[in-house]
Amino acid sequence: MQPASRQPVGSRARGLSTSSFEIVGREDFSDLTYTLEVRHPLMARAARPGQFVIVMSHPEGERIPLTLADFDADAGTITLVIQAVGKSTRELQRDAQVGTTLYGIAGPLGVPSSIHPLRTVVCVGGGLGVAPVFPQARAFHENGTRVIAVLGFRSADLVFWEEKFRDVCDDLILCTDDGSAGIQGRVTDGLTLALDSYDDVDEVVAIGPPVMMGACAEVTRPRGVRTSVSLNPIMVDGTGMCGGCRVRLKDGIRFACVDGPDFDAHQVDFEDLMNRLGSYRGDETQAVQAWEQSCHRAETAASEVLVTTLPTDDGRA
Amino acid sequence: MPAKRTIRTIPQERTPVREQDPAERARNFTEVSLGYNETEAIREAQRCLDCADPVCIAGCPVSIDIPGFIRKVNEGDYRGAYDTIAASNLLPAVCGRVCPQENQCEGVCTVADTLEPVAIGRLERFIGDLAITQNWARPPHITPTDHRVAIVGSGPAGMACAADLAKAGCDVTVFEALHLPGGVLRYGIPDFRLPNAVIDAEIANLQQLGVTFITNTVVGRLFTIEDMVTELGFDAVFIGTGAGYPTMLGIPGDSLNGVLSANELLTRANLMHARDFPTYDTPIPLGRHVAVVGAGNTAMDAMRMCLRLGAENVHCIYRRSRDEAPARVEEVHHAEQEGVQFHWLTNPVAILDDGRGGVRGMRCVQMELGEADDSGRRRPAPVPGSEFEFACDQVVFAIGTNANPIIGQTSRLSLNRRGYLEVDQDLATSIAGVYAGGDIVTGAATVIEAMGAGRRAAAAITRYLAIRDPGRRYREGGEPVFGMPAAERNFAPLRLATVPADPLPGDEATGTTERTSAP
Numbered sequence: 001m002q003p004a005s006r007q008p009v010g011s012r013a014r015g016l017s018t019s020s021f022e023i024v025g026r027e028d029f030s031d032l033t034y035t036l037e038v039r040h041p042l043m044a045r046a047a048r049p050g051q052f053v054i055v056m057s058h059p060e061g062e063r064i065p066l067t068l069a070d071f072d073a074d075a076g077t078i079t080l081v082i083q084a085v086g087k088s089t090r091e092l093q094r095d096a097q098v099g100t101t102l103y104g105i106a107g108p109l110g111v112p113s114s115i116h117p118l119r120t121v122v123c124v125g126g127g128l129g130v131a132p133v134f135p136q137a138r139a140f141h142e143n144g145t146r147v148i149a150v151l152g153f154r155s156a157d158l159v160f161w162e163e164k165f166r167d168v169c170d171d172l173i174l175c176t177d178d179g180s181a182g183i184q185g186r187v188t189d190g191l192t193l194a195l196d197s198y199d200d201v202d203e204v205v206a207i208g209p210p211v212m213m214g215a216c217a218e219v220t221r222p223r224g225v226r227t228s229v230s231l232n233p234i235m236v237d238g239t240g241m242c243g244g245c246r247v248r249l250k251d252g253i254r255f256a257c258v259d260g261p262d263f264d265a266h267q268v269d270f271e272d273l274m275n276r277l278g279s280y281r282g283d284e285t286q287a288v289q290a291w292e293q294s295c296h297r298a299e300t301a302a303s304e305v306l307v308t309t310l311p312t313d314d315g316r317a
Numbered sequence: 318m319p320a321k322r323t324i325r326t327i328p329q330e331r332t333p334v335r336e337q338d339p340a341e342r343a344r345n346f347t348e349v350s351l352g353y354n355e356t357e358a359i360r361e362a363q364r365c366l367d368c369a370d371p372v373c374i375a376g377c378p379v380s381i382d383i384p385g386f387i388r389k390v391n392e393g394d395y396r397g398a399y400d401t402i403a404a405s406n407l408l409p410a411v412c413g414r415v416c417p418q419e420n421q422c423e424g425v426c427t428v429a430d431t432l433e434p435v436a437i438g439r440l441e442r443f444i445g446d447l448a449i450t451q452n453w454a455r456p457p458h459i460t461p462t463d464h465r466v467a468i469v470g471s472g473p474a475g476m477a478c479a480a481d482l483a484k485a486g487c488d489v490t491v492f493e494a495l496h497l498p499g500g501v502l503r504y505g506i507p508d509f510r511l512p513n514a515v516i517d518a519e520i521a522n523l524q525q526l527g528v529t530f531i532t533n534t535v536v537g538r539l540f541t542i543e544d545m546v547t548e549l550g551f552d553a554v555f556i557g558t559g560a561g562y563p564t565m566l567g568i569p570g571d572s573l574n575g576v577l578s579a580n581e582l583l584t585r586a587n588l589m590h591a592r593d594f595p596t597y598d599t600p601i602p603l604g605r606h607v608a609v610v611g612a613g614n615t616a617m618d619a620m621r622m623c624l625r626l627g628a629e630n631v632h633c634i635y636r637r638s639r640d641e642a643p644a645r646v647e648e649v650h651h652a653e654q655e656g657v658q659f660h661w662l663t664n665p666v667a668i669l670d671d672g673r674g675g676v677r678g679m680r681c682v683q684m685e686l687g688e689a690d691d692s693g694r695r696r697p698a699p700v701p702g703s704e705f706e707f708a709c710d711q712v713v714f715a716i717g718t719n720a721n722p723i724i725g726q727t728s729r730l731s732l733n734r735r736g737y738l739e740v741d742q743d744l745a746t747s748i749a750g751v752y753a754g755g756d757i758v759t760g761a762a763t764v765i766e767a768m769g770a771g772r773r774a775a776a777a778i779t780r781y782l783a784i785r786d787p788g789r790r791y792r793e794g795g796e797p798v799f800g801m802p803a804a805e806r807n808f809a810p811l812r813l814a815t816v817p818a819d820p821l822p823g824d825e826a827t828g829t830t831e832r833t834s835a836p
Binding site for chain 2 (some may be wrong): 021038040043046051056059060061062087088104105106107108109198239240242243244248252253255259272279280284287290291307
């Protein structure tokens with residue numbers, strides 16, 4: 001498979017970078033949210049709705065789990081939507097420019113979402129969760145299911161992918177906290193509206209912050225509508241090895257990375273999930289502070305010596 | 318010819334190995350055991366009786382000619398000793414460190430009938446380390462067969478299988494899900510027991526044999542096992558993915574923050590370098606009072622890691638007694654020396670919530686041993702009314718692992734009831750050309766057993782390929798796979814590892830044989 005494997009020893013040594021996880025597209029939706037389109041033809045071909053990847057931006061980095069927001073087998077690319085909230089995602093925001101490469105990306109991981117023809121499905125996306133619910137909306141659309149999207153953002157300036165969703169949805173309910181776009185209210189209000197408007201909803205798919213997914217579960221529970229959520233707990237390897245991503249369901253513990261990430265919302269213990277998501281908050285604060293200080297030092301040093309060269313791709317040797 | 322040694326004439330005392338001082342080493346990450354130097358190795362080699370019936374060979378899972386290599390050590394022919402070991406075991410520097418010798422070669426050593434057994438493991442390590450610094454693992458002459466074989470998983474089973482197949486002339490590609498190769502040797506076994514430099518050296522040896530390592534590849538999800546023997550055009554596949562799905566105890570409180578598997582703790586600390594946070598980005602939960610449940614090697618590694626990360630005290634909670642503890646004797650001994658407190662015949666009942674989602678303690682019950690169970694060990698049973706609580710702020714479970722489900726989820730391979738792959742006596746799975754071995758077949762076992770399985774599978778694969786298509790020349794590369802040209806597949810081969818940056822522990826940077834007679 002690798003013709004190079006028969007080359008004499010040494011010919012593949014240093015200098016020939018073989019990391020080919022190239023970033024071929026990027027779009028910034030806001031100060032915090034950005035998309036990366038990564039070239040990975042095999043993964044683009046293998047990816048299915050609901051799956052995720054693990055990204056490492058550099059050898060000292062974390063393994064960051066990110067849900068696949070899109071994939072295009074013809075173009076050979078996958079798309080990630082990322083929010084710069086912690087040290088690693090902010091660093092990635094700074095460094096991951098078109099033409100640079102990622103140190104590592106593994107996937108697609110997790111069990112693909114179960115997509116089978118239904119009468120009507122409501123796809124709920126809250127904030128960043130709007131991105132990973134897109135592949136599911138599209139897949140339901142492609143198999144003939146009527147798709148209602150409920151997308152929630154804080155305000156109109158944070159809205160993204162509205163047109164992309166309109167292309168694959170039969171109806172779209174946009175919700176903003178301040179009413180600057182669509183209806184004023186949370187996605188649970190939009191979800192209630194959707195369930196009131198369509199009496200043949202077979203399933204709800206909800207992706208977003210845990211508190212939002214928990215709230216959606218409570219909207220659908222009394223109505224008895226099957227509801228699937230995609231959980232993104234803390235992970236390390238993403239391959240079932242560490243158990244860090246374990247989530248509590250009514251009938252026991254599961255690992256989100258290999259048993260999920262999709263689970264029946266009515267089985268999930270969201271309180272447990274939210275508690276576990278907070279376990280590294282102190283470390284994250286420390287990491288962000290250390291990083292900001294090093295950035296500040298670097299900026300100061302650069303301005304002092306009036307260096308005019310461009311920064312390196314990742315700021316590392 | 319010197320006179321035949323007897324039990325009376327050999328050095329009576331087993332040659333001690335120099336170790337870092339317990340108090341000092343319990344706070345650093347460098348290797349505990351410094352290994353034998355040349356003088357010590359020769360003295361210990363003289364304790365071997367070179368028995369007519371070498372039971373040690375039978376005690377070794379890969380049947381190393383133990384008296385043969387020790388004889389060479391005695392003669393000062395270290396290269397010869399290495400070649401003797403390497404005929405059976407390609408990773409002596411690893412096995413000399415991590416094999417449970419007391420249950421294998423040393424456990425049956427004739428000398429042990431009267432005295433302490435010959436320190437076979439330490440001698441093996443001596444030769445293994447020397448081989449690394451001297452680069453003795455130079456590729457032999459290889460006649461390419463142009464058979465292409467894929468290995469799934471770069472742990473001990475995969476490494477051993479890859480080495481044998483490469484020597485047999487196959488074009489071998491190893492796929493690894495993580496970003497670095499080595500499997501459990503990398504993520505599981507800490508540096509203070511098996512330095513990364515040793516793993517890097519063994520990987521580099523395999524690369525010199527022509528083995529290609531492709532990291533970041535989750536087989537089953539990126540492509541399936543079936544794809545590998547069809548579209549991807551591999552003539553055979555070996556699956557050595559291990560049994561890395563950690564077991565949690567299922568007691569109240571086991572999803573509190575501060576409760577984690579030993580796999581997670583060790584992966585963060587070893588693979589992800591969390592001990593160097595925030596230089597490395599991955600954090601690790603640091604407990605001051607840590608309870609580790611279990612008494613296997615992984616439990617010992619986890620406990621000793623916690624001490625090094627700064628825990629004030631570390632407790633081992635084990636439901637059986639010391640005699641039943643599955644860890645290597647040396648590891649238990651080292652953990653004790655370093656200050657781990659052992660609570661034998663103690664079983665956790667619940668983990669107690671501190672009211673903020675964390676751990677404030679553990680409730681345990683005393684156990685007593687009853688009748689022997691299936692494993693031959695006496696079955697522990699709780700002593701009524703013996704429950705007690707003790708304070709801790711972190712709990713680590715090291716109570717075993719189950720089969721990783723990914724290959725089972727994504728292929729038609731036959732699994733047994735517990736999710737492990739079913740194989741025949743040749744380690745062949747239910748798909749022609751696909752073999753499997755190591756923990757994914759047997760459940761959690763030892764590094765050397767996994768290596769043994771990798772080698773058996775390599776032999777079976779060689780036979781299979783020779784029968785299937787004798788003398789076939791493989792087509793040139795570049796054929797489209799999945800409709801994509803080869804260049805599009807985005808496999809990123811690991812760059813050829815150069816000489817490890819870190820010198821071996823206890824090693825001077827000179828890299829000459831001087832080290833063997835140094836201290």
